[in-house]
Structures are given as structure tokens and as C-alpha cells.
Amino acid sequence: MPQIIPTFLHLNLADQNFEVKSYEEFVPKVGGLGWALSIYEKFIDDDPIVFAIGPLSGIFPGASKTIAVFKSPQTGGLTTSLAGGHLARFLRFAGYQGVLITGKAPTPVLVSVDEETADFGDATPLLSLEVPKIFEQIFSSEGIPGRRSVVVTGPAAELGFTYAPLYLDEFFSFPRGGLGRAFAQKNLKGFVVSGTKGEFVENERRYNEVFLSLIKSLKGYRELSQLGTLRNLTVEKKISGVPFENLRESNFESDELAAPQFLRGIFGKRVSCGGCPVGCIHLLRFGDKYTFYDYEGVVSLGPLLGLTKQEDVGQLLARAWGLGLDPTSAGAVLSYLTEKEKLAFGNLETYRDLLTALVTSNEEWALQLRSGLPDEEQALTVGGMEFLPYFNGYASILSQILRLGATTEENCGFILDLDLLQKEISAKAVVNQLVLAQEKKTLSELLIGCGYLANVYEDPGVAFGALGATGSSISHEQLLAAAKSIFRHKLMLQKRLGFEPLDVKIPEKFFRIPTPAGFLQKDKLREMIKIYVHDVYEQAN
Ligand code: SF4
Structure with a gap:
């Protein structure tokens, strides 16, 4: 396993062709963010989207993230977003340290990638489908089962929501900043990466030592594993740092949304990013359907809207996921609307209807909110992005x-x-x-x-x-x-x-x-x- 020379797959959407190129000059940038920023800068005039993994990706436990660098459709500024799932390891096993995307496809495409080629397919049949359905369809037709990773946009991205995220391997996402919308602007519905390569380890003994010591360290993340990031809610409530009803207050009474209560309530199962033994991704369950939940999603679609029942918050999380809306952003938009229109906080029916109306209505108010929150006193927005719900100081x-x-x-x-x-x-x-x-x-x-x-x-x-x-x-x-x-x-x-x-x-x-x-x-x-x-x-x- 010699020093890695970052190799990027360049997808040119306008011409529907690809190129594989290694960048020896970027070796000193170490990896991940370092490589992604360098590639971004090199192609800055082409409005690139760059994904990068790092030197440890896919071969050490917990080195499971891929970083995306792009110009946010929401803020117009440089943005980074991280996601886990299986993308990092299958990019590596396909022989790439990253993907560079430039240009705009003439019609919506889904690109299927492996170590040899990139195939630009028609994505029209996937348009307008809800997010779980898109994964269902792609899983049944694209890539190599068990050796692939899938990234796709949801319907909100197609409709122009600047805060629409990019979804990954069903229960993961590149959140905030609107990477899903950035894909849609390029007529890119998503891509599938299949990777089957292996790598030769030069010093096997040393590699095994480090691997085992990392596994031992990760065993210390027991609480994260058991409770997910929603564990933060207990701390935030204790110090009164949780925004309630569009930040009318910074705490609320009920404990029903605390992570241990979720475990006793609508929790369904845990999943993990590829190669990580922690498994902190928690899913709630309605019938046989699962939906991802975490701290920011639960608080933004819960207390921020005056909702404190698991079932209510779970329903909104599932709805936002289906529509392809970032839950943190969607929560801030709904709480803004509640205060501005003097609606009652804490009414699930109102929020279910508003979420649907946001995506389906052609009225002026709904169309305007596709670009995010306006510059008004009820809007919890910071620099063009919705507030991350920690009001700690x-x-x-x-x-x-x-x-x-x-x-x-x-x-x-x-x-x-x-x-x-x-x-x-x-x-x-x-x-x-x-x-x-x-x-x-x-x-x-x-x-x-x-x-x-x-x-x-x-x-x-x-x-x-x-x-x-x-x-x-x-x-x-x-x-x-x-x-x-x-x-x-x-x-x-x-x-x-x-x-x-x-x-x-x-x-x-x-x-x-x-x-x-x-x-x-x-x-x-x-x-x-x-x-x-x-x-x-x-x-x-
Ligand atoms: S499972 Fe959790 S701890 Fe492990 S890499 Fe994924 S997000 Fe991180």
C-alpha cells in the first residue's frame, strides 16, 4: 500500500464522457478536504462538485466518510458536506480517491460507475418519485449488489428547493447547503459506484496492530452507538439550549423525545456506515418502513415546532425524507411560517399539510420558500442557511x-x-x-x-x-x-x-x-x- 496519488474520476455531464486522472501535485494535501479543495480550485470556473475520500478511507474502522465540496445553491458560497454510508469504501475499491463533476447534462441522467467505465443512463423514470422508492428502483437495477453505493436527489431538488440534500445508500445523506439541488441544476439525478478491487498491504503486521487499536478505541463510543446523536438532547435540555416554538423559549417540559425514550418507543434498528463498528445511525419504524432520525432532525421537526411526541416528530421526519427535504431546514421553514402567519404551534395536522403544500403548491409563498427563508424577523436563518438547533452561547x-x-x-x-x-x-x-x-x-x-x-x-x-x-x-x-x-x-x-x-x-x-x-x-x-x-x-x- 504505497503513498497514494489521488486519482479522480471526472464526469463531464455536458459531453457525457469521463476521464480518469491522477494528481501527483496534490499528494502533500494528505487527502479528503485537502484533495477536494485543490480539485475544486483547479476547476472553479466550471462550477464543479467534488467528492473526496482520504488515505484511511475504507481500510480503517470509522474512516467511513466522504466529503463533498461545492458551491451552495442556497448561499452561493463554498460549502462542505459529509456523509457516511458505503460511498468511501466503494470509491476506493473502484480505484478512485474522488469524483469531479462538471457541466450540465442535456436531460436528467443517472451515472453508473465502476473501475473501468462510467455509463450515462436516462434518469427520467426516477423523476418525481419519493426518496425510498428511488432507492428501491435503483437497488433492483444498478451496480453490483453488496459492492455498490448509490447517491440520488429527491423530488424537492427537482422542484428547485435550494436546501434539498443528496441522499446516500437509503438512510444516509449529504445534509445542508443543498447538494441535492446542485445535482439537479446539472440534470444529474445521481450516481452508482461499484467497486471490487482489493489492495496489497505492505506491512501487514503494522496494519493489523493499528486496525485493532482503532477497534479498541471505537469500543469507547458505546453511548453514541446506543443512543445515536439524539443523546445530545438530554444535555441540551439540561442546560436549556433547545430552541422551542421558533425560539420563543430555549427549553420545553416533556422528556418523551429523549434518546432513551425513543429506544422504548418508535425506535426500529441501528445501521452503520461501511467499516464502522459503532453503528450510530438510528432508524425509527412505522409498520415495515424505516426512517432515519438524529438530534438536529428531531429538534427541528419537534420542539422547534412545539411538537414533543415521538409519533408526531417521526411522521414529519418520514414525510420530509420522502419529499427530499432536509429536516433541519424544513423545520426552520415551518417554524417561520407558524410564527409569521400566527398559526398554532404543536399541531401535527398543520405541519403535515404545510410540508405537502410547500412541495405541491404553486402559490407565491410556497414558491418563494423553495429558495429558503426570507430576511425577516421570524426567520431563524444565519447567512442564508437555516439555524442549526443548538442555542448554547x-x-x-x-x-x-x-x-x-x-x-x-x-x-x-x-x-x-x-x-x-x-x-x-x-x-x-x-x-x-x-x-x-x-x-x-x-x-x-x-x-x-x-x-x-x-x-x-x-x-x-x-x-x-x-x-x-x-x-x-x-x-x-x-x-x-x-x-x-x-x-x-x-x-x-x-x-x-x-x-x-x-x-x-x-x-x-x-x-x-x-x-x-x-x-x-x-x-x-x-x-x-x-x-x-x-x-x-x-x-x-
Ligand atoms: S456509524 Fe456513526 S460513528 Fe460510525 S462512521 Fe457512521 S456516523 Fe460515524
């Missing part, structure tokens, strides 16, 4: 303003706020700690480990040991320097695509409702943004 809001993480997996701010509770800390110190946390996360995003396994894949010692077992000759110092410089490369590209942190409008409501750290001061938050822009963002060249 400065860092959780600041990280969203700065576009440093739109999901529980990518956002370092809400955890930092937990560390900072009861501490008096200057604006500069908050910024410094947030940037440090983000640089640590970048290390994992190079490799590309799962963001929920931070103690493992953000640890430079683990990273260095695992890379060494793959035959990499990168030094400890080079690795840390790469993480720092690639984080700044991302900021530089954000800048190039026009992102101005100082221009981000912050909802006034954030200053009227107390966080666990007390009321946020507008001046202090603005000062943090200025410090970040001056000390970090403007230095990223």
Missing part, C-alpha cells in the same frame, strides 16, 4: 455565522460553548478557541474519519500512526502544518466565492432569548466576527 452562533459547520458533525461551536459555561472569556479567546477546534477537525477531514469520532481521528498521534501503516512518509509536523494550511485554503476559497462574514445578518431573536450562558450581547458577537475577519479570514491567502 456565542460559539454555537458564531460558528454558523462564519460558515464553520452546519451540522452536529461539523460544528465545533456548540461543544465549545459547553466547555465555556460558567466561564468569563474574552471575545478574542472565543475566536481563538473556535479556530483551534476547527483546525483539529480539519485533520480528521483530511483522513477522512467520522466527525463523531473526534477523540480518535482528531488525535495527531492516531492520525500519524495510521498513515504510517499505509506506507505514508509524511512527518508529524508536516501533517499538523497541512491541517492548518488546508483550513486556511478553505477560507481563501470562501473569500473567492464572495463570502463576507461582516455582512451576515443575525436574527434579533438571538439577543432576546437567554442562552445557557446568559443573554448574548450584540456588540460582543460583532466584535468576535471582526476579530475573526482581521486575525484569521483576511490572513488566509
Whole structure:
């Protein structure tokens, strides 16, 4: 297993052809985010969508993520999104470190990829189908069963919803930022990757040692495995950081939505990303149908709407999934509508009807909401993206303003706020700690480990040991320097695509409702943004 030279499959949708190319010059970028940003920049004028895996992907437990880098149809800015499923390992077993997509197909296509070829097929029969049905059809007709991964858009993406995600292997997704819509804009319904290659391990003994030690470390994630990310709700309720009824309050009474209650209620089963022993993906069950649930989906389609019953939240999650709507974004849109139109919070019927109307109605209000939330006082939107439902303090809001993480997996701010509770800390110190946390996360995003396994894949010692077992000759110092410089490369590209942190409008409501750290001061938050822009963002060249 020698040093990896990143090999990308380039799908040119306009001409419906493909090219396989290796980029030796990107070896020092380590992998994952490093490779994806470099390819993105190289093809920036072609409005590319880039997927990348890393040097550990598919061969070590928990190195199960694929990172996507693209221009968000929602914000117009550079966006990253992570997903698990089986994509990373089947890309690797097909011989690729990533996929580059450019151009626009003349008609909707589904591309079927393996180690030899890419076949551009007609996707018209899949249009308008609900998400579970699309997977059912593709599973019965495309790729090699058991050796394939499938990514597709849902109906909302076709209808122009800028926050429509991209779905992966049925129960996984690339959330936030509208990657599904970015596909639809290119007339790309999805792609299927089949991979059957193996790899030769040079130092088998060393590889096995590292593999087993990682398995041992991952056994420490018992709570994540048993409760999924919904475990965060118990902590958030304890500190009063859960937005309720469009952030009228930051807590609510019932415990019915807590993860242990779900296990006793509508929980169905757990599934895992390929090669990960943790299995933190939790599915709820209605009859013989399963739907994915996690912290942000449950809170956004639950308490944010005043709903606190599992059954109600489960129904909305299943509906949003079927329609192809990101649950976090959909929840913020529904809570905005409830407050603006003075509807009653907590009414399941209303929300079921509104979700359907959002997708089917041709009335002006529904068509406008396909582009996300407007700039109005009832809208919980930060820099063009719907609020990630952690109302913990400065860092959780600041990280969203700065576009440093739109999901529980990518956002370092809400955890930092937990560390900072009861501490008096200057604006500069908050910024410094947030940037440090983000640089640590970048290390994992190079490799590309799962963001929920931070103690493992953000640890430079683990990273260095695992890379060494793959035959990499990168030094400890080079690795840390790469993480720092690639984080700044991302900021530089954000800048190039026009992102101005100082221009981000912050909802006034954030200053009227107390966080666990007390009321946020507008001046202090603005000062943090200025410090970040001056000390970090403007230095990223
Ligand atoms: S911890 Fe969960 S999300 Fe992360 S790789 Fe494992 S199963 Fe997937």
C-alpha cells in the first residue's frame, strides 16, 4: 500500500464522457478536504462538485466518510458536506480517491460507475418519485449488489428547493447547503459506484496492530452507538439550549423525545456506515418502513415546532425524507411560517399539510420558500442557511455565522460553548478557541474519519500512526502544518466565492432569548466576527 496519488474520476455531464486522472501535485494535501479543495480550485470556473475520500478511507474502522465540496445553491458560497454510508469504501475499491463533476447534462441522467467505465443512463423514470422508492428502483437495477453505493436527489431538488440534500445508500445523506439541488441544476439525478478491487498491504503486521487499536478505541463510543446523536438532547435540555416554538423559549417540559425514550418507543434498528463498528445511525419504524432520525432532525421537526411526541416528530421526519427535504431546514421553514402567519404551534395536522403544500403548491409563498427563508424577523436563518438547533452561547452562533459547520458533525461551536459555561472569556479567546477546534477537525477531514469520532481521528498521534501503516512518509509536523494550511485554503476559497462574514445578518431573536450562558450581547458577537475577519479570514491567502 504505497503513498497514494489521488486519482479522480471526472464526469463531464455536458459531453457525457469521463476521464480518469491522477494528481501527483496534490499528494502533500494528505487527502479528503485537502484533495477536494485543490480539485475544486483547479476547476472553479466550471462550477464543479467534488467528492473526496482520504488515505484511511475504507481500510480503517470509522474512516467511513466522504466529503463533498461545492458551491451552495442556497448561499452561493463554498460549502462542505459529509456523509457516511458505503460511498468511501466503494470509491476506493473502484480505484478512485474522488469524483469531479462538471457541466450540465442535456436531460436528467443517472451515472453508473465502476473501475473501468462510467455509463450515462436516462434518469427520467426516477423523476418525481419519493426518496425510498428511488432507492428501491435503483437497488433492483444498478451496480453490483453488496459492492455498490448509490447517491440520488429527491423530488424537492427537482422542484428547485435550494436546501434539498443528496441522499446516500437509503438512510444516509449529504445534509445542508443543498447538494441535492446542485445535482439537479446539472440534470444529474445521481450516481452508482461499484467497486471490487482489493489492495496489497505492505506491512501487514503494522496494519493489523493499528486496525485493532482503532477497534479498541471505537469500543469507547458505546453511548453514541446506543443512543445515536439524539443523546445530545438530554444535555441540551439540561442546560436549556433547545430552541422551542421558533425560539420563543430555549427549553420545553416533556422528556418523551429523549434518546432513551425513543429506544422504548418508535425506535426500529441501528445501521452503520461501511467499516464502522459503532453503528450510530438510528432508524425509527412505522409498520415495515424505516426512517432515519438524529438530534438536529428531531429538534427541528419537534420542539422547534412545539411538537414533543415521538409519533408526531417521526411522521414529519418520514414525510420530509420522502419529499427530499432536509429536516433541519424544513423545520426552520415551518417554524417561520407558524410564527409569521400566527398559526398554532404543536399541531401535527398543520405541519403535515404545510410540508405537502410547500412541495405541491404553486402559490407565491410556497414558491418563494423553495429558495429558503426570507430576511425577516421570524426567520431563524444565519447567512442564508437555516439555524442549526443548538442555542448554547456565542460559539454555537458564531460558528454558523462564519460558515464553520452546519451540522452536529461539523460544528465545533456548540461543544465549545459547553466547555465555556460558567466561564468569563474574552471575545478574542472565543475566536481563538473556535479556530483551534476547527483546525483539529480539519485533520480528521483530511483522513477522512467520522466527525463523531473526534477523540480518535482528531488525535495527531492516531492520525500519524495510521498513515504510517499505509506506507505514508509524511512527518508529524508536516501533517499538523497541512491541517492548518488546508483550513486556511478553505477560507481563501470562501473569500473567492464572495463570502463576507461582516455582512451576515443575525436574527434579533438571538439577543432576546437567554442562552445557557446568559443573554448574548450584540456588540460582543460583532466584535468576535471582526476579530475573526482581521486575525484569521483576511490572513488566509
Ligand atoms: S460513528 Fe456513526 S456516523 Fe460515524 S462512521 Fe460510525 S456509524 Fe457512521
